[in-house]
Amino acid sequence: MNVLVTGCSRGVGLEICKQFLEKGHTIYGVSRTYTDEFKLLESKYPEKVFFKSIDLKDVSNIKEIIFKEFIKNISINCFVNNAAIAYDDIITNVNAYNLEETYKVNVFSPILITKYVLRNMILNKVKGNIIHISSVSAHTGYNGLAMYASTKGAIEAFSKNTAREWGRYGIRSNVVVPGFMDTDMSSDLSDEQKERIYKRTSLKKATSIESVAKTVVFIASEAALSITGEKIHVDSGTI
Ligand SMILES: NC(=O)c1ccc[n+]([C@@H]2O[C@H](COP(=O)([O-])OP(=O)(O)OC[C@H]3O[C@@H](n4cnc5c(N)ncnc54)[C@H](OP(=O)(O)O)[C@@H]3O)[C@@H](O)[C@H]2O)c1
Numbered sequence: 402m403n404v405l406v407t408g409c410s411r412g413v414g415l416e417i418c419k420q421f422l423e424k425g426h427t428i429y430g431v432s433r434t435y436t437d438e439f440k441l442l443e444s445k446y447p448e449k450v451f452f453k454s455i456d457l458k459d460v461s462n463i464k465e466i467i468f469k470e471f472i473k474n475i476s477i478n479c480f481v482n483n484a485a486i487a488y489d490d491i492i493t494n495v496n497a498y499n500l501e502e503t504y505k506v507n508v509f510s511p512i513l514i515t516k517y518v519l520r521n522m523i524l525n526k527v528k529g530n531i532i533h534i535s536s537v538s539a540h541t542g543y544n545g546l547a548m549y550a551s552t553k554g555a556i557e558a559f560s561k562n563t564a565r566e567w568g569r570y571g572i573r574s575n576v577v578v579p580g581f582m583d584t585d586m587s588s589d590l591s592d593e594q595k596e597r598i599y600k601r602t603s604l605k606k607a608t609s610i611e612s613v614a615k616t617v618v619f620i621a622s623e624a625a626l627s628i629t630g631e632k633i634h635v636d637s638g639t640i
Pocket residue numbers: 407408409410411412413414431432433434435455456457458482483484485486506534535536537579580581582583584585586587
């Protein structure tokens with residue numbers, strides 16, 4: 402499979418790339434930074450790993466940079482919408498500029514990429530798959546995460562509707578909903594804040610990045626052929 406992954410440079414996106422590569426798939430990764438960790442994957446899996454730098458805040462560049470320059474003439478089997486930015490503040494402090502920037506990366510870009518991915522799949526007669534990475538914050542409230550959580554709620558609604566609209570072509574759309582993981586995104590949290598979050602989970606611990614990435618690979622696989630329009634929680638049991 403040819404897999405387009407956003408936010409491939411680090412964290413969950415990098416792990417998703419690793420897990421797909423271990424199963425023999427080819428990765429087309431995008432993010433702003435071309436990191437040493439991603440370059441390591443390129444050297445380990447020559448001819449299977451490709452990278453393009455793009456700032457997903459600039460929605461006007463998506464067609465040109467990703468679909469004309471990067472994956473031109475490539476048939477995409479799977480799109481993983483993983484790149485996102487956090488917006489940590491209480492609602493009475495919300496700032497229109499920051500809100501718009503967050504929506505550009507977390508919602509507008511993924512919707513536009515989905516548009517071109519669907520066109521690519523239809524053109525190449527591929528029964529492909531779209532997988533969005535959401536967040537448990539869209540399902541259970543956390544102080545300071547309302548704006549960020551709202552972007553994830555938007556993506557979950559978009560995924561369900563994509564599944565309904567394009568299912569007749571054999572195209573699936575699903576969401577993986579992770580709990581809190583130890584990545585750069587959560588690095589501003591103090592140990593005490595993290596402990597409080599982990600205490601809310603059944604397993605009393607952080608969500609494993611590897612478990613999230615392996616779930617993404619499972620959803621993209623033949624084993625999940627009848628799963629679409631779904632949300633799969635991988636969150637240490639935040640119930
Ligand atoms: N960490 C958590 O606790 C947690 C919990 C639930 C859900 N999630 C979700 O899991 C996914 C991955 O998060 P993570 O924890 O791995 O975050 P992360 O470590 O902060 O990584 C974010 C990724 O997105 C890319 N990115 C950010 N802004 C971008 C932009 N403007 N243009 C292009 N790429 C951009 C980053 O690459 P560059 O900086 O190189 O551009 C990076 O590869 C996200 O959808 C997040 O919302 C995370």
